[in-house]
Amino acid sequence: MREEKTLEDLVIPGDRLGVAEEFLPGPGTYEVGYQIRAAAIGKVVKDLLNKVVSVKPYKLPVMPYSGAIVLAVVIEMREDFARTKILAVNNILLNYSFTGILHVSQVVEKAGEIKQMYSYVRIGDVVKSKVLNSFPPYLLTIKDAKLGVVLASCSKCGTQLRLSKDKLKCPECGNIETRKLGHGYGSVYIEAGDTKATFGR
Ligand SMILES: [Zn+2]
Secondary structure, three states: OOOOEOOOOEEOOOOEEEEOOOOEEOOOEEEEOOEEEEOOOEEEEEEOOOOEEEEEEOOOOOOOOOOOEEEEEEEEEOOOEEEEEEEEEOOEEEEEEEEEEEEHHHOOOOHHHOOOHHHOOOOOOEEEEEEOOOOOOEEEEOOOOOOEEEEOEOOOOOOEOEEEOOEEEOOOOOOEEOOOEOOOOOOEEEEEOOEEEEEOO
16 A cells, blocks of 8 residues: 655644644644644654654764763774774764774873873773763763773784783783773673674673
8 A cells, every 4th residue: 555645844842733633643743722743853744544643753863972971992092092983872883983082181080190092992992981072083081980991802812801800811822911991891782773782792
């Protein structure tokens, strides 16, 4: 059967969509005083066949924003910063990756403790970070105790490092490395649409 969708408009909650004599209120709408109004931001869909008006909610694309917790992979190391690709925002996979910059001053709380970037993160690490601004390139921080590296590989042989006490140890070659660790080291949970996956274990 052919769908009788004739009109698609963007509306905001409260917008008048029609009167109750013309249409029945469908999903995303409400009826008040014989008028049907939008209950969501979205597109109006008027089903002329069944005389139902509904609002299909408009889904905003997932983007990094100030205060968001993101998962970022380190792709380049410099002495005082790491360049990353932000892969997920609040555990939701992004359609496009964005650049995130983690400066060495955003790694630990006390300035006196600052060492070389290399002793906190390394290339290939997955870093749970907080975003500090709302436009690219996004500036990241991992000062909070919960934030930091959540997956890391051995610099010698590439095997995923295991956490034992507060050191990272390679189960293959025994190499021991240090990072600024985040809570939950060893697994990364990501959602993409209906797919949910945990990496690392
Ligand atoms: Zn190793």
